[in-house]
Structures are given as structure tokens and as C-alpha cells.
Amino acid sequence: xxxxxxxxxxxxxxxxxxxxxxxxxxxxxxxxxxxxxxxxxxxxxxxxxxxxxxxxxxxxxxxxxxxxxxxxxxxxxxxxxxxxxxxxxxxxxxxxxxxxxxxxxxxxxxxxxxxxxxxxxxxxxxxxxxxxxxxxxxxxxxxxxxxxxxxxxxxxxxxxxxxxxxxxxxxxxxxxxxxxxxxxxxxxxxxxxxxxxxxxxxxxxxxxxxxxxxxxxxxxxxxxxxxxxxxxxxxxxxxxxxxxxxxxxxxxxxxxxxxxxxxxxxxxxxxxxxxxxxxxxxxxxxxx
Numbered sequence: 001x002x003x004x005x006x007x008x009x010x011x012x013x014x015x016x017x018x019x020x021x022x023x024x025x026x027x028x029x030x031x032x033x034x035x036x037x038x039x040x041x042x043x044x045x046x047x048x049x050x051x052x053x054x055x056x057x058x059x060x061x062x063x064x065x066x067x068x069x070x071x072x073x074x075x076x077x078x079x080x081x082x083x084x085x086x087x088x089x090x091x092x093x094x095x096x097x098x099x100x101x102x103x104x105x106x107x108x109x110x111x112x113x114x115x116x117x118x119x120x121x122x123x124x125x126x127x128x129x130x131x132x133x134x135x136x137x138x139x140x141x142x143x144x145x146x147x148x149x150x151x152x153x154x155x156x157x158x159x160x161x162x163x164x165x166x167x168x169x170x171x172x173x174x175x176x177x178x179x180x181x182x183x184x185x186x187x188x189x190x191x192x193x194x195x196x197x198x199x200x201x202x203x204x205x206x207x208x209x210x211x212x213x214x215x216x217x218x219x220x221x222x223x224x225x226x227x228x229x230x231x232x233x234x235x236x237x238x239x240x241x242x243x244x245x246x247x248x249x250x251x252x253x254x255x256x257x258x259x260x261x262x263x264x265x266x267x268x269x270x271x272x273x274x275x276x277x278x279x280x281x282x283x284x285x286x287x288x
Contacts, residue, residue: 003130003131004057004058004129004130004131004259005054005055005056005057005058005130005131005133006056006057006058006059006060006122006126006129006130006131006132006133006259006262007050007051007054007056007058007059007060007133007135007264008060008062008119008122008123008132008133008134008135009047009050009059009060009061009062009135010062010115010116010119010134010135010136010137010138010141011043011061011062011063011096011097011100011107011115012063012064012115013115013136013137013138013154014043014046014047014135014137014154015039015040015043015089015092015093015096016039016089017042017046017137017154018038018039018040018041018042018043018045018046019038019039019042019086019089019092021042022038022039022041022042023038023039023086023088028088029041031278031279032279035091035095035278036088036089036091036092037092037095037278037279037280038088038092039089039092039096040092040095040096040099040278041278041280041283043096043099044099044280044283044286045158045283045286046154046158047100048283048286048287049158049159050135050152051264053152053159053161054133054135054152056133056264057130057263057264058130058259058262058263058264059103059105059262059264060105060106060108060122060257060262061097061100061105061106061107061108062108062109062115062118062119062122063097063107063108063109063115063118064109064114064115065109065110065111065112065113066111067079067082068111068112069112069113069114070112070113070250071114071246074242074245074246075194075242075246077193077194078192078193078194078246079192079193080193081190081193082193095278098274099274099278102266102270102271102273102274103266103271104263104265104266104267104270105262105264105266106257106261106262108122108255108257109255110253110254110255113250113253113255116138116140116141116249117249117250117251117253118253118255119134119136119141119144119249120144120249120250120251120253121250121251121252121253121255121256122255122256122257123144123149123251124251124252125256125257126257126259127146127148127149128148129259130259131148131150132148132149132150133150133151133152133163134149134150134151134152135152135154135161136151136152136153136154137153137154138153139153139180140180140184140189140192140247140249141153141249142164142169142177142180143177143178143180143181143247143248143249144177144249144251145164145165145166145169145177146166146177147165147166150163150164150165151163151164152164173206174206174210175206175209178214179209179213179214180247181244181247181248182209182214182215182244183202183205183206183209184196184243184244184246184247185215185240185241185243185244185247186200186204186205186208186209186215186240186243187200187201187202187204187205188243189243189246189247192246194239194242194243194246194247195236195239195243196236196239196240196243197232197233197236197239197240197243198232198235198236198239199232200229200232200233204229208225208229215240215244218233219233222234266287268287268288271287272284272287275287
């Protein structure tokens with residue numbers, strides 16, 4: 001039997017990317033009834049490209065379910081810098097899940113956790129049964145890379161991916177997947193709005209993790225680092241530990257999927273009906 005290949009899609013990452021790639025000109029694609037569909041239209045193009053690129057036998061799409069998660073409970077500022085979603089994107093959140101469902105692909109998400117956590121959990125649970133490919137724009141996911149899990153970071157334009165394995169991650173960044181978490185703990189993450197250790201940026205964080213292997217190795221060996229860096233770390237110890245925790249993708253959240261339930265095989269008619277309803281004529285050729 002040939003190898004099973006499971007594609008885990010970071011739905012929100014692709015939907016937002018599709019929205020901003022098609023709305024910068026100021027005009028947003030709408031149906032004749034006036035329903036905005038630009039992000040969903042773009043999502044289908046990215047989604048089908050990922051299918052054609054990674055040729056999966058199974059597919060699951062994971063979603064964020066609202067902005068309140070265990071991370072916002074741990075730290076008020078978490079993602080607090082994010083503007084609210086554009087008005088004409090909001091109705092597309094439900095529409096895109098209907099389109100995914102028309103392909104018979106499970107939509108998975110759970111309140112209190114992020115899509116990353118769902119992806120991490122499913123990857124951990126299913127990697128013994130299938131080779132896993134995660135499609136996302138989010139570099140945090142690189143911590144999930146292992147011999148059975150590849151992370152494909154979407155680059156500009158459709159069809160461009162940087163696919164990370166433990167080897168290519170080491171080659172490009174001289175880091176192991178677990179060191180990605182410790183880097184974030186030290187330098188923080190401006191996109192997710194947690195600070196790490198004040199005054200420690202990416203270069204210093206990288207150097208410290210290279211020299212000491214991990215945050216724990218660094219803390220056990222603080223007398224070996226320069227006085228200034230030591231002072232910064234000692235002043236921000238609590239935030240260092242909290243930032244590391246915020247950066248860690250949880251792989252034990254209460255979601256599950258059986259491999260059999262997510263086979264990539266759809267009924268063309270049900271997809272066509274959905275495309276017709278959303279007036280996606282130009283996309284019909286994508287579904288053969």
C-alpha cells in the first residue's frame with residue numbers, strides 16, 4: 001500500500017492571505033447579491049494549488065475559533081495589537097467553511113485554542129499513520145517539524161512554498177524545531193505581541209541559543225554571558241518563561257480526527273453547487 005499523505009491546512013492563514021492579496025486595489029469581489037467573496041475565491045485557488053503540489057491522500061482544514069484563547073488568559077496583551085478583521089471579510093468566515101465542507105474535508109477548530117494547536121495535536125496523533133504536510137504562512141509552526149512532519153511556508157504568489165524538514169531547518173537557520181520555541185521566548189514576537197526579554201533581539205537570541213542549546217541551558221549558565229545580557233534576562237525572567245509558554249504550540253488539545261474520515265475524495269456535484277451559488281465560474285476548471 002502506498003504511503004498515506006495528510007495535508008493539514010491552516011485555514012485562517014490562507015483566508016487572510018487571500019483577502020489581502022485581492023483587496024489592496026480597493027475593490028472586493030462580490031456576488032450579484034452583493035455578498036463579498038474575494039477571500040473565499042482566493043482561498044480556493046491557494047487550497048487547490050496546495051492539493052496539486054503535495055498530492056495528499058487525506059486533508060483536514062483547521063481554524064481559529066474567535067480571539068479568546070488560553071493564551072489571552074495567560075497574557076492580556078497577547079495579539080492585542082491585531083486590528084479587528086475587515087468588515088467585508090467577516091461574512092466570509094462561514095462561507096469558506098461551507099466551501100471546504102463541500103469538498104468533504106473536515107473543518108476542525110475548538111474554542112479556547114488556536115488553529116496552530118489543532119494542527120499540532122492532529123500532527124502528533126496521526127503522524128504514525130501518514131506523512132504530514134502542514135500548509136501555513138506562520139513560521140511558529142516550524143517547531144512541529146520532524147521526520148514525519150514537513151511544514152510548507154507559503155511565499156508570495158500562488159504555488160511558492162518553502163518546505164521545511166529537520167535538515168532544511170538546520171541548514172537555513174542552524175536551529176532544531178524545539179529551539180524555535182526558545183528563540184521566541186527570548187526575543188518575543190511582535191506579530192503576536194508578547195515581549196520576550198526586553199532588549200534581546202533576534203541576533204542575540206540566536207547566538208545565545210546556539211551557545212547554550214536552550215533557555216534552560218542558558219539559565220543554568222548565566223555567569224558565562226556578558227553582564228548586560230545577564231542583567232536583561234534577570235530583570236525579565238517571568239516574562240521569559242511566559243513568552244516561551246505562549247510560543248509553544250500545544251499538541252494535546254481536545255480535538256481528534258480519524259484518518260479514514262478525511263480522505264481526499266469529493267463529489268464534483270456538491271462542489272459545483274457551491275461554486276454556482278458563489279458565482280465562481282472561473283474556478284470550475286480547478287476541479288476537473
